[in-house]
Amino acid sequence: MDNIAGKKSGLTWAVHISVAALVLLWIFPTLGLLISSFRTTDQIRTSGWWAALFPAVQNETLRTADPDDFRVGRDGYFVLEGNLYVVDGAVETPDDVVADVSVWGTSSREIDAYLPGETADLGDGETMTVQSNGDYIWTGNDEQLSGRGQRVFVTAESPPEFTLRNYQSVLFDPGNREGMSKAFFNTLTVTIPATIIPILIAAFAAYALAWMDFPGRALLVAAVVALLVVPLQLALIPLLSLHNDIGIGKGYLGVWLAHTGFGLPLAIYLLRNYMVGLPRDIIESAKVDGATDFQIFTKIVLPLSFPALASFAIFQFLWTWNDLLVAMVFLIDSSGETTVMTRQIVELLGTRGGDWEILATSAFVSIAVPLIVFFSMQRYLVRGLLAGSVK
Amino acid sequence: MRHTLYTSAAALALTAGLAHADAHMPFVAGEGGFNWDSYNAYADATDLSGQSVTIAGPWLSPEADRFDILLNYFEAATGAEATYTGSDSFEQQIVIDAEAGSAPNIAVFPQPGLAAVMAGNGLLTPLGDEMAAWVNENYAAGQSWVDLGTYADADGNDQFYGFFFNVNVKSLVWYVPENFEDAGYDVPETMEELLALSEQIVADGETPWCIGLGSGAATGWPATDWVEDIMLRTQTPDVYDQWVTNEIPFNDPRVVNAIETFGTFARTDGWVQGGAGAVATTDFRDSPTGLFASPPGCYMHRQASFIPAFFPEGTEVGEDADFFYFPSFEGEDLGNPVLGGGTLMAVTDMNDATMGFMAFLQTPFAHEIMMAQGGFLTPHSGVNLDTYSSAVESGQGEILLNATTFRFDGSDLMPGAIGAGSFWTGMVDYAGGADAMDVATQIQESWEALQ
Numbered sequence: 001m002d003n004i005a006g007k008k009s010g011l012t013w014a015v016h017i018s019v020a021a022l023v024l025l026w027i028f029p030t031l032g033l034l035i036s037s038f039r040t041t042d043q044i045r046t047s048g049w050w051a052a053l054f055p056a057v058q059n060e061t062l063r064t065a066d067p068d069d070f071r072v073g074r075d076g077y078f079v080l081e082g083n084l085y086v087v088d089g090a091v092e093t094p095d096d097v098v099a100d101v102s103v104w105g106t107s108s109r110e111i112d113a114y115l116p117g118e119t120a121d122l123g124d125g126e127t128m129t130v131q132s133n134g135d136y137i138w139t140g141n142d143e144q145l146s147g148r149g150q151r152v153f154v155t156a157e158s159p160p161e162f163t164l165r166n167y168q169s170v171l172f173d174p175g176n177r178e179g180m181s182k183a184f185f186n187t188l189t190v191t192i193p194a195t196i197i198p199i200l201i202a203a204f205a206a207y208a209l210a211w212m213d214f215p216g217r218a219l220l221v222a223a224v225v226a227l228l229v230v231p232l233q234l235a236l237i238p239l240l241s242l243h244n245d246i247g248i249g250k251g252y253l254g255v256w257l258a259h260t261g262f263g264l265p266l267a268i269y270l271l272r273n274y275m276v277g278l279p280r281d282i283i284e285s286a287k288v289d290g291a292t293d294f295q296i297f298t299k300i301v302l303p304l305s306f307p308a309l310a311s312f313a314i315f316q317f318l319w320t321w322n323d324l325l326v327a328m329v330f331l332i333d334s335s336g337e338t339t340v341m342t343r344q345i346v347e348l349l350g351t352r353g354g355d356w357e358i359l360a361t362s363a364f365v366s367i368a369v370p371l372i373v374f375f376s377m378q379r380y381l382v383r384g385l386l387a388g389s390v391k
Numbered sequence: 392m393r394h395t396l397y398t399s400a401a402a403l404a405l406t407a408g409l410a411h412a413d414a415h416m417p418f419v420a421g422e423g424g425f426n427w428d429s430y431n432a433y434a435d436a437t438d439l440s441g442q443s444v445t446i447a448g449p450w451l452s453p454e455a456d457r458f459d460i461l462l463n464y465f466e467a468a469t470g471a472e473a474t475y476t477g478s479d480s481f482e483q484q485i486v487i488d489a490e491a492g493s494a495p496n497i498a499v500f501p502q503p504g505l506a507a508v509m510a511g512n513g514l515l516t517p518l519g520d521e522m523a524a525w526v527n528e529n530y531a532a533g534q535s536w537v538d539l540g541t542y543a544d545a546d547g548n549d550q551f552y553g554f555f556f557n558v559n560v561k562s563l564v565w566y567v568p569e570n571f572e573d574a575g576y577d578v579p580e581t582m583e584e585l586l587a588l589s590e591q592i593v594a595d596g597e598t599p600w601c602i603g604l605g606s607g608a609a610t611g612w613p614a615t616d617w618v619e620d621i622m623l624r625t626q627t628p629d630v631y632d633q634w635v636t637n638e639i640p641f642n643d644p645r646v647v648n649a650i651e652t653f654g655t656f657a658r659t660d661g662w663v664q665g666g667a668g669a670v671a672t673t674d675f676r677d678s679p680t681g682l683f684a685s686p687p688g689c690y691m692h693r694q695a696s697f698i699p700a701f702f703p704e705g706t707e708v709g710e711d712a713d714f715f716y717f718p719s720f721e722g723e724d725l726g727n728p729v730l731g732g733g734t735l736m737a738v739t740d741m742n743d744a745t746m747g748f749m750a751f752l753q754t755p756f757a758h759e760i761m762m763a764q765g766g767f768l769t770p771h772s773g774v775n776l777d778t779y780s781s782a783v784e785s786g787q788g789e790i791l792l793n794a795t796t797f798r799f800d801g802s803d804l805m806p807g808a809i810g811a812g813s814f815w816t817g818m819v820d821y822a823g824g825a826d827a828m829d830v831a832t833q834i835q836e837s838w839e840a841l842q
Contacts, residue, residue: 041704045680059685107573111686148710151569155687349607355676 013115030367032168037362038162044075044356055070055159057102062088064149071145077125078145084134084152097133099156104130111153130154134269180362183344187321189252189367190331190340194259194320195313197354202267203309207297209268210275211283221272227265235262236329243330251338255331262326273306310380318370341366415463425763426779430756433468437751442744447488448499448734449481457764464760465751467752471744485739488741489514494739497748499556502803503539506553506737513545515552517740518749523551525753530555532729532771535628535797540735556752557767558733560787561616561695561800562717565679569711570687581721582624586655592690593661600656600663601689602670603678604822611815613675614653614822615802616730617693621649623728624719628796635801637838642831649829650818657822664689671822676701684713693717695731696768696787709782716790724793732803762788770797806841813837 010017035049045054062084071078083094091097105113106120106128114120116132118157126140130152138150170180208214209221239258240250248254286296302309320326324342331338339347345362374381418696421427450458455477462473476495478484482505488494489509500506509515519542526540527533540553564585574595579585592599604613622631626645633639634646658667664681665673681688683703692698699708706712719727736752738745751757755774761767765780770791779785791797802810818828 045677061683061685108567108570108685108687109573 003242007141015174027110033360033364036356037364038164040161040163040165041355041357043161052162053160055157057155057157059153059155062154064136064152065137066149067145077141080136080138080145082136082338084130084136084154086134087149093131098161099134099154099158101130101132101134101154103154106152108151112155128152136351153238165355167365170358170365172363179339179344179347180341180365183339183341184365186338187341190255190259190327191320193252193256194263195316197256198260198263198267198316199309199313202264202271202312203302203305204297205264205268206271206275207293207301209272212293213302220227222270224265224272228269232262232326233250236325240329242342243356250331252331255293255327258330259316259323259324263319263354267312267316268303271308274305278304299370307380310377314373314377314381317373321366322351322371332356355373398732399422406743407643415460416467417460418763421608424775425759426755426773426775429754429773430464430468433754433756435752437469439744439747441564442742442747443472443474444497444742444744444748445495446473446475446497446499446736446748447481447485447495448475448477449501450475450499450734451477454766456827457761457766460764461757461760464756465748468751469744469747471747472747473744480670488517496738496740496742496745497736498739500553500735500737502732503542503553503735503799504804506735507542509739510542510544510550510737514739515542516738517544517550517552518554518738520551521522522554522753526551526554529753529754529772531772531792532770532794532797535794536770538632539797539799540737552737553735554749554752555733555735556758557761558770558791558797559696559731559768560790561730561732562620562728562790563694563696563714563787564717565682565692565694565698565714566690567682567711568713570682570690574690576690578715579718581718582719585718589656589662589691596659596662597687598681598689599691601678601681601692602657602663603673603675605674605677608714609811609815610671611817611819612635612802612811613678614657614818615810615814616695616800617653617656618646618649618818619798619801620650620693620717622646622801623730623796623798624725625649625652625723627725628728628798631798631801635804637805641835641838642828647827647831650821650831654827656819658824667822669822671819687829699783709786714783714786717794728796728798728799729790729794731798732800770794786825795802806838808841809834809838 023178023370032049035052036044039049039052043052064080064084065082065087067078067080070082071080083097085097085099101116103112103115105111106122107113114130116130119129121127122144124141124144126138126144128136128138128150130136134154134237134356136152138145171184172181189324209217209224239261242256243249243254243257244324278350282300283296286300291299322342324340324346327340327343331340332343341362345359345366348359349361418425429813446462448458455475457496458475462475467472481499485494485498485500485505486509489498498506506515519590522798523537523541530536536555537551540555540611541549541551542553544550551659566578574592574597576588576591579588589599602613602617604611604721606612622634625648626634630639630645634641634643640643655662657663657670662773663670664678675694679692679694679698679702682690682692683706699706699712702708702712706734716727716729720723736749738749749758749834755771757773758767758769759778762769762774762779762784765784768784768788768791776785776788776792778789802814804810805814817834820833821827821830
């Protein structure tokens with residue numbers, strides 16, 4: 001009888017290790033997603049997200065300015081001066097350059113031919129010098145300094161760099177190329193009513209099933225429990241044809257009704273079990289004082305049931321937020337106006353499958369709201385989970 | 392008084408209509424490199440006032456907007472009214488509409504398969520031998536285009552139904568000209584030179600090819616294009632056609648040889664970036680990045696004309712990256728075959744205006760007006776290549792004009808379970824090290840299981 005309450009189990013360390021392992025298992029991908037969403041395409045392609053926090057040595061291909069426009073004639077030959085990073089558009093002025101060139105070259109075969117400050121002989125009197133901050137001087141004759149700018153391959157150490165551009169293009173791009181901002185609001189339009197409607201109905205139903213005497217009450221409760229085990233996939237097509245027959249068709253109303261219907265059995269069951277556990281004395285004294293059922297419900301039961309209501313709200317919110325199947329069946333039509341975020345991300349996987357920064361950002365936008373909801377209401381979740389199980 | 396009011400209202404409406412037309416006809420008559428003579432000759436010879444033609448197809452914006460501009464010129468020339476409706480579920484829609492007898496006059500098919508089925512059900516109207524002869528004469532590799540548009544009708548007789556309008560090219564090898572310059576390599580003219588160049592690059596301690604087959608659920612398709620291209624370069628077009636229709640089995644030695652030739656590129660140690668093992672797992676969208684790495688991760692990448700969309704941001708096609716024709720073997724006498732795809736027009740409901748519109752599509756002008764707006768390639772040999780919107784498209788147009796044979800992407804012509812199923816997975820297995828004969832036999836078995 002060592003293992004009774006109040007004494008520590010000898011296996012505490014196993015519990016701690018598994019909790020730590022589970023936490024790490026979830027934290028790492030989420031963190032990777034978050035960091036990737038602040039990086040540029042090129043950064044993602046050249047190094048992993050874990051390398052983003054440290055200075056990275058990168059090989060870059062830069063190009064001088066267009067000689068035809070910018071070269072300056074000087075005693076029979078031409079000179080072109082500037083800064084590689086400014087030409088590239090990475091920075092505004094040479095003073096802003098943060099990279100530190102360690103070696104450079106002008107041929108793709110020898111990208112590490114010269115040290116900063118050295119002068120490269122490009123043949124026939126054509127020369128080029130590159131400094132460690134990217135400043136270059138290129139001299140040569142009329143023919144040599146023409147056409148396109150000379151490619152310069154630099155190997156430079158750059159400090160960590162993060163960008164908000166991904167979020168800007170996903171959420172605020174006026175052209176709405178990724179369609180995420182519209183999908184974001186569409187998802188909210190689906191989720192908020194689809195959370196509130198079932199709670200409203202289920203709270204009334206749960207009170208009636210818990211505290212009002214009427215014939216067949218036990219049978220009704222049994223029926224609700226039985227409905228819990230019916231998979232919703234079974235009802236998709238019959239329900240859609242019903243919607244089409246009664247003229248709702250595909251749209252927000254249809255998806256709200258569907259989510260309400262699919263959410264109700266669990267909601268009623270959970271809330272009824274919680275309400276049954278409320279002290280009988282309070283409710284009976286209210287009745288003695290002449291309170292009607294509606295007054296008891298609004299003044300006593302509802303405030304006391306808040307944890308259960310909140311926990312079901314979290315469940316229903318997360319489930320409708322992450323839902324793709326029900327939205328595909330009841331909401332999304334060929335007009336493309338009513339797409340939701342889950343669907344948009346599936347689309348992006350196809351159309352922008354190689355653009356990890358867009359995918360990571362979109363994914364993070366879609367998990368951000370559930371995270372906020374969860375962390376702000378998680379204290380109710382545990383209480384609600386236990387609702388009705390312990391008396 | 393009332394009369395004058397009406398007249399001025401009519402005049403106003405007329406001017407408004409004219410201004411409207413101008414905004415929708417951006418190319419001014421007589422200017423640019425267009426063949427205005429062909430347009431004017433057509434306009435003088437054709438009067439379809441009061442008639443109308445309806446066209447349905449899979450093009451959405453921006454392709455649909457470009458096509459609308461073509462229709463505006465057609466309307467101005469003939470007085471007929473032409474409307475185009477695009478739908479992304481076109482392939483389902485057209486079957487339902489045609490069966491129900493409410494089809495548009497002309498349907499634009501994204502590939503020949505569906506058109507052939509509808510022709511067999513008697514839902515299409517043949518364009519006639521005269522049109523077939525015109526295509527044979529005026530399209531480069533004309534016979535190929537006639538064959539691709541010829542299907543059996545309801546009675547089993549072959550008739551010419553499909554007129555190709557807007558095609559694309561897959562037989563392209565992309566490279567970075569400045570990297571070739573730095574290393575002193577020349578663009579290969581023949582397959583023998585291409586193989587020699589690959590060996591040369593390996594000998595120089597570099598990697599010649601970037602190949603990636605990854606594409607989510609469609610992983611493997613880039614390899615099918617490789618095999619099709621090699622089939623066209625090692626066998627006659629007849630053998631290719633027989634292969635696509637399974638008249639010769641998939642594990643025929645000639646097909647296995649093509650798969651193994653692809654293996655020369657994808658499975659030889661040191662020939663492909665990341666090693667042979669990485670081919671199947673590299674995403675096709677990421678695979679061209681090696682071309683632009685510093686130092687170069689690879690020197691060549693074989694892919695269709697759409698791939699520049701996946702080049703790094705800021706890449707100028709034609710300057711930073713360019714392409715050459717995936718060459719044919721000098722040793723084989725097979726000409727210059729080109730692999731590609733394209734959309735074809737077929738008549739679903741015949742009337743005079745419809746025939747008039749098909750005749751309009753035969754004028755070089757109709758092609759040039761599309762070429763000038765971009766996203767359009769044509770094998771019409773009478774067009775002015777200068778009217779292409781970019782040098783890149785002009786180069787691809789030239790490849791089409793130099794073609795002696797054109798063949799449609801074979802995996803699109805095979806049944807879905809093969810061309811978008813076992814062929815893909817089989818090529819992934821092959822890239823992963825499976826034996827070519829085993830892979831081909833498996834694909835053949837899955838094909839037999841369909842019948």
